[in-house]
Amino acid sequence: MKMIPCPLNGLRPAEEFAYGGEVRAMPDPASVDDARWAQYVFHRSGAPGVKREWWCHVPSGYWFVLDRDTTTDVVLGSWPAQDAPERAQ
Amino acid sequence: MSWRLLKIGLSPRHPEPRFFRQPGALRDHYDVVIIGAGGHGLATAYNLARTHGIRNIAVLEKGYIGSGNTGRNTTIIRSNYLTPEGVRFYDRSVALWKGLNDELGINLFYSTRGHYTLAHNDATLRTARWRAEVNKHLGVDSRVVGPEEIARALPMMDMSCGGHAPIVGALYHAPGAVARHDAVAWGYARAADRLGVEIHQNTEVTGLAIEGGRIRGVGTTRGFISTDCVVSAVAGYTPRILKMAGLTSPIYVHPLQAMVSEPLKPWLDPIIVSGSLHVYVSQTARGELVMGASLDPRELHTARSSREFVTNLAGHMLDMFPFLAGVKINRQWAGLADMTPDFAPIMGLTPVDGFYLDAGWGTWGFKATPVAGETMAGTVATGRNHPLIAGFDWWRFDRFELTGEKGAAAVGH
16 A cells, blocks of 8 residues: 655555645736746646655645655655755756 | 467468568658657558658657557547537547548457446536537537436446435437557558558657757657657657657646456446546457546556555446446556646647647547547648647647536546
């Protein structure tokens, strides 16, 4: 069974979690132009690699961030959102 | 075992002609390079050679032909889509499928079965009604049917689905069909090969040469090819190819899993889909039940399969067909689905001149194989998007004009 490390609840079965997509910075909606807004709304970094993602432990309703290699599904670390270390983009 | 087969087995040389040539070294230049020898890539090559007289073509495949999603899908063919763009496009495909046995000279086991999309609640029934009306308007045979008619057609199904998801109606689509997917790749490969197309297996693309916004060539594991025209038809590998072209897209990749049961006597003629229970199932000519479900819940670029998938799908199958409880599962596998935000493909021209995309095929690509070949070939030959793919163009996201096809997806992904 695939296990995922939750910063709050420890190692838990993957089925208890919801995947929230890659962590991405939202441009300022008031000042952004249409092209950049479309880029933000629709485009994704689709190629495989190590990505920082939002995950939620559903039973406890707890959102956190997690680094994962999307080629191998190996989790490299997980943190409360405010405590995540900087990573090279 | 037949005598003929025994003779072939004992012969020191292979007495049968090869299905297609095994070309030697890559040439320095091709008029068109197609990346991906799945159904779509091979159909594009075939149509370019047959209809447009472009025969100096190389189709590059990193594995063997049909080793990607062409050989991994659940082979369902239908045109009961939601948008007029989708319905016209897939209906053209169904028309082409019907003549494909003769055209390719191979038995594709194309079998028209009828296709039920079950509704377990009012919301699903509403979408079914919407799809039926759009379909009828465009001349496609779809209609909403009630529980009595479904029970008559499928007496072996538990109409209450275990008591927690009673069936309240269905979208019935008479032209729904299945076909033998490997034969599609082999048939197109042979037909293209006979017209002079070179199919290079075990040849992986490692880079794209782009100068001044124009494609100039393709780097491969077997050397560099110069060309002014590249078509990418690589499904779940599309983001990797786009990265080589310096492009980003809305495509995101999740695995899609499937499985088959042991062979059973024929008992299931139509194709059954339940969006709410996340099941689609049909019975093959040799009696296996082919079953699929929704996408895996997270991005992943490897075709691994999981125990959770089998457990969940088997549970939902038993809600519908409790008598299958003793049936064994023979195989399971996965493919990489290149999903788009609107569940419609991304086809045709791109911001790089001479670089064409046939992608965003997510969970709906197999049925489009013949029409994708026809429209991509037309697009490459003329340098303009074929009219049938106008709703699937690269720039629709920038215009905020999506082709919302999610309501016609087999299951709620």
